[in-house]
Amino acid sequence: MTGVDAFHEAIQQIRSAEPRIHIRGASLSADQARQIGSEVRRNATVEELILENVRLDAAAAAALASELSRDRTLNELVLCSNALGADGMIAIAGALRDGVRIGRLVVQQNGIGREGANAIAAALRSNVSLTELALYGNRIDAEGGEAIAAAITHNTNLEWLSLYGNPVGDRGANAFAVALAGGSRLRTLSLSGTAMTGEGAVALANALRTNTALTNLDLSGGNEIGDNGAQELARALTENRTLTRLDLNDPTMTLSAVTTFALVLRDNRSLAHLRLRSLCGSLGRQAMVETLRRNSTLTELEVAEDDLSDERGNLLRALLQINREGLDVDDAFVFDLPDRVLRLGPSAIVEWLQRRTETSRTKSWWKRWVPWW
DSSP states (O other): OOHHHHHHHHHHHHHTTOSEEEEESOOOOHHHHHHHHHHHHHOTTOOEEEEESSOOOHHHHHHHHHHHTTOSSOOEEEEESOOOHHHHHHHHHHHHHTTOOOSEEEEESOOOHHHHHHHHHHHHTTOOSOOEEEOTTOOOOHHHHHHHHHHHTSOSSOOEEEOTTOOOHHHHHHHHHHHHHTTOOOSEEEOTTSOOBHHHHHHHHHHHTTOOSOOEEEOOSSOBOHHHHHHHHHHHTTTOOSOOEEEOOOTTOOHHHHHHHHHHHTTOSSOOEEEOSOOOSHHHHHHHHHHHHHOSSOOEEEOOGGGGSSHHHHHHHHHHHHHHHTOOOOGGGGGGOOHHHHHHOHHHHHHHHHHHHHHHHHHHHHHHHOTTO
16 A cells, blocks of 8 residues: 555545544655644544554654644554654654643654653643553663653653663663652553663662552563562562562572562562563472462462473462462462372362362361261
């Protein structure tokens, strides 16, 4: 499909009152971008506009933004793999400052850099509609990250933020730690693939001790937080009661970090989803089994497939299934499981534990009410 064909098809889609408009693989001029924005503004049924790989440059972005700044119905704007650069992001940020009511903005692989990050940070200080912001892979450096982190302390509406694939490093992580400790209302924060080390992880861990808003923290892929950073994050869970998901997936973690998580989670009643790169062998698996005997909150444990492929892995899967389904079993029987049952897999283990628990409780009832039993 040519760029002209894609443009005309998009106009037809908008005029036919489709709620989701997705234009990809074309090349939109500034005039075409302005017309698309105008059509979206006049059509109250369009809720989501996706412009993917349409070579949207700064001039086209400015034309689009000038129309969208007067739009009151578009809820989601996704700009993927275009050529916005800093100037294009400045134009989009201007629309956010001028009152566009977009709730979710995704800007992926557009090379907005530090200047673009500064522009979006300035917009966040006054915008009251944006609740989700994703800035994937945009070459945002530490200073850009610091600007965004400072802005979210002034924004009480933004709940979901991802800086995945931007090298904000420990300086950026430290800035977000300050924001989280200072009353940020973020519920989800992704600093995955941001070149963070243990220093940044420790700062975030300290922030988690007092933060009561964040429920999802992603520090996976491309970070090297090591044992010290991971252990401090684990220890923060002794005081944090709101985080429900933590994603690390860090290859630099060792058994020491795994066992720290296992010990802390025995008394934690909020974290439901934990992702680690590995349990670091049989000792790590055993530590997690001991934890799940006492913890009924953790329902998902993402680790390497090899960690869950043997009999002890089957037991881990079974205990997680018990938590997910809210089953009532006596954990005293966990280590009485016959080898043949362990080999059969999680479902067989759950069934055996349920039967054993039911039998035990029936005998206890008879002993209580029938003296000669």
